[in-house]
Amino acid sequence: MPSHNGNGATAPSGFSGARRSIGSPQFSIRRMEVDALSVSYATREAVKSVSLPIRQGEVLAMIGPSGCGKTTLLRSLNRLTELTRTARVSGRILLDDVDIGLIEPTLLRRRVTMVFQQPNPFPMSVFDNIAYVLREQGSRRQRRKTLEPKVHSALDRAGLFEEVKDNLDHPALRLSGGQQQRLCIARALAAEPEVLLLDEPCSALDPQSTQVIEDLIVNLRDDVAVVIVTHNLQQAYRIADHVAFMYLGDLVEYGAATTLFGSPREKRTQEYVSGAFG
Amino acid sequence: MGAPVATPPMPPPSGGFPRKPSKGLPQSASTWHLSDRIGLTICWALGLLFCAIAVAIVAYLFVQGIKYLRPEMLFTPATAGFSQGQTGGFSDAFFGTLIVATMGIAIALPVGVGVAVWLVEYGRPAALARVTESTIEAIAGIPSIVLALFGTVIFSSAALGFLSRTSEGVVFGRSFFGASAMLSLVALPLVVASTREGLSAIPQHVREASYAVGKTKIATTRRILLPAARPQVATGAMLGLGRIIGDTAIIVVLLGATQNFAPVEGAAFPFNYLRGAGTTLTNFVYEASPTGNLNQPEKAYAAAFVLLLMVLALNAAVDVVHRRARKVGTWSS
Numbered sequence: 001m002p003s004h005n006g007n008g009a010t011a012p013s014g015f016s017g018a019r020r021s022i023g024s025p026q027f028s029i030r031r032m033e034v035d036a037l038s039v040s041y042a043t044r045e046a047v048k049s050v051s052l053p054i055r056q057g058e059v060l061a062m063i064g065p066s067g068c069g070k071t072t073l074l075r076s077l078n079r080l081t082e083l084t085r086t087a088r089v090s091g092r093i094l095l096d097d098v099d100i101g102l103i104e105p106t107l108l109r110r111r112v113t114m115v116f117q118q119p120n121p122f123p124m125s126v127f128d129n130i131a132y133v134l135r136e137q138g139s140r141r142q143r144r145k146t147l148e149p150k151v152h153s154a155l156d157r158a159g160l161f162e163e164v165k166d167n168l169d170h171p172a173l174r175l176s177g178g179q180q181q182r183l184c185i186a187r188a189l190a191a192e193p194e195v196l197l198l199d200e201p202c203s204a205l206d207p208q209s210t211q212v213i214e215d216l217i218v219n220l221r222d223d224v225a226v227v228i229v230t231h232n233l234q235q236a237y238r239i240a241d242h243v244a245f246m247y248l249g250d251l252v253e254y255g256a257a258t259t260l261f262g263s264p265r266e267k268r269t270q271e272y273v274s275g276a277f278g
Numbered sequence: 279m280g281a282p283v284a285t286p287p288m289p290p291p292s293g294g295f296p297r298k299p300s301k302g303l304p305q306s307a308s309t310w311h312l313s314d315r316i317g318l319t320i321c322w323a324l325g326l327l328f329c330a331i332a333v334a335i336v337a338y339l340f341v342q343g344i345k346y347l348r349p350e351m352l353f354t355p356a357t358a359g360f361s362q363g364q365t366g367g368f369s370d371a372f373f374g375t376l377i378v379a380t381m382g383i384a385i386a387l388p389v390g391v392g393v394a395v396w397l398v399e400y401g402r403p404a405a406l407a408r409v410t411e412s413t414i415e416a417i418a419g420i421p422s423i424v425l426a427l428f429g430t431v432i433f434s435s436a437a438l439g440f441l442s443r444t445s446e447g448v449v450f451g452r453s454f455f456g457a458s459a460m461l462s463l464v465a466l467p468l469v470v471a472s473t474r475e476g477l478s479a480i481p482q483h484v485r486e487a488s489y490a491v492g493k494t495k496i497a498t499t500r501r502i503l504l505p506a507a508r509p510q511v512a513t514g515a516m517l518g519l520g521r522i523i524g525d526t527a528i529i530v531v532l533l534g535a536t537q538n539f540a541p542v543e544g545a546a547f548p549f550n551y552l553r554g555a556g557t558t559l560t561n562f563v564y565e566a567s568p569t570g571n572l573n574q575p576e577k578a579y580a581a582a583f584v585l586l587l588m589v590l591a592l593n594a595a596v597d598v599v600h601r602r603a604r605k606v607g608t609w610s611s
Binding site for chain 1: 481483484486487488489490491492493494501502505506605606607608609610
């Protein structure tokens with residue numbers, strides 16, 4: 001069951017069963033700023049002039065029905081959209097007040113790392129999965145000894161170290177699904193990013209592994225700004241400080257999770273969170 | 279509503295189809311239509327027939343090979359003589375096979391993997407990629423004797439004289455260099471096809487996961503994609519090697535109709551051998567068989583047995599590579 005930390009506010013109307021497992025933020029620092037971002041694929045506009053802040057010390061959840069543009073928005077934050085040839089991006093995204101368009105993509109993606117929907121460890125050992133991130137492009141020079149402390153600490157931050165410390169040389173693809181996904185989080189943390197993007201990280205996992213990862217996300221928010229895309233409204237309610245509701249490419253509503261789920265301003269938000277459509 | 283509607287007979291349960299033919303006809307087959315049962319029997323019979331043919335070839339060559347093969351044959355060159363006892367062994371053919379296999383795959387593997395990576399990971403410009411694909415398919419379909427003739431033209435040209443024997447301005451054209459180069463074309467399509475298959479099987483999100491921690495496309499290819507595709511690359515290389523050591527036409531035309539190494543005088547080792555003519559096991563088997571010039575069938579069997587052992591070893595190696603790959607696991611889709 002979710003760990004409660006005092007402020008387990010009762011679930012708002014039309015939103016039963018979920019309990020907040022996140023307390024109010026201790027602090028919040030603005031790390032990224034999305035400013036009038038539009039993304040279109042060929043003729044279809046996936047994200048329409050979206051603006052919102054991303055802060056360290058908080059978890060931001062993006063919710064909305066399939067195809068509403070939330071994943072596209074997430075992928076724009078580390079310029080992964082550029083891998084899609086037909087994608088056209090306009091507007092600005094700032095990382096610590098610098099336009100990310102001016103940052104070398106490989107550098108940007110070490111500062112804004114990402115975890116995917118499907119657990120995707122690399123086909124190598126647990127240790128090497130993390131070491132791969134720490135090494136220079138393609139090089140395998142650095143000694144294991146020099147990398148060891150950083151590998152251990154990354155695994156530790158992802159809450160995986162105790163489980164795998166005796167099996168660091170085992171193939172990562174032999175771990176369980178939940179462990180694989182935490183390894184992917186460890187991998188994303190190993191680069192010491194400022195922002196961590198999670199694209200439906202629990203959708204392929206069982207409830208127990210989901211629980212472990214949710215607790216982990218809540219614990220990470222003070223070290224990195226966390227943005228999570230989720231289909232699961234309960235999950236968003238449990239772990240997010242702020243929630244952005246997107247529909248058909250528009251940012252319909254952005255606000256504190258309790259407000260957005262409790263008393264949404266917009267009619268469409270109200271309908272979505274109460275389950276009228278999905 | 280009059281007479282009750284007849285219930286159609288239940289279709290044969292699809293889940294009962296035999297997965298392992300060795301376990302005998304499944305129970306459910308007794309409920310199948312006659313035509314289905316006849317079809318199944320024919321498939322069974324054909325499967326058994328092919329197994330029987332394969333077993334017969336291997337068993338016959340094993341028996342003949344063990345009867346006639348003497349270890350010293352692998353280390354004694356062929357010599358002229360009147361009886362099979364006087365003509366020595368086929369060491370030059372044996373080492374010739376090893377040389378063309380090594381050189382051929384040394385060319386085909388890097389080129390094939392490079393082409394496959396380009397086709398799967400880049401594929402731009404698209405028109406050029408399409409042309410390359412069809413070209414490789416075309417090469418795969420060309421009979422090796424045609425490649426051999428083409429090779430003769432190429433390697434007899436004055437510009438490539440340094441790759442073979444040259445005397446008084448005439449380029450001989452037959453050499454290990456020339457034969458290996460053309461043999462690499464025989465192996466290339468297999469390496470490309472297998473590597474492409476391996477790369478295409480890697481989910482797109484795995485590539486993105488590597489980019490998403492700031493890796494370049496080249497680093498991703500070298501450190502993630504190629505290691506992940508290693509079993510298929512190895513399979514392609516093994517199949518290619520099998521084709522190289524099994525080819526006869528290119529050897530006869532481009533390596534020479536001799537049964538010994540014919541090193542080029544005055545060239546430094548190992549280039550004197552590689553520029554010279556030579557032979558391989560396939561060529562030796564051909565010549566030693568009753569239709570060939572040597573007509574010493576016992577040694578043909580011995581050499582064929584060695585060839586068969588090489589091919590079986592390659593097949594076993596493919597198995598080992600795949601078994602290891604299964605241990606590493608793969609992504610759930």
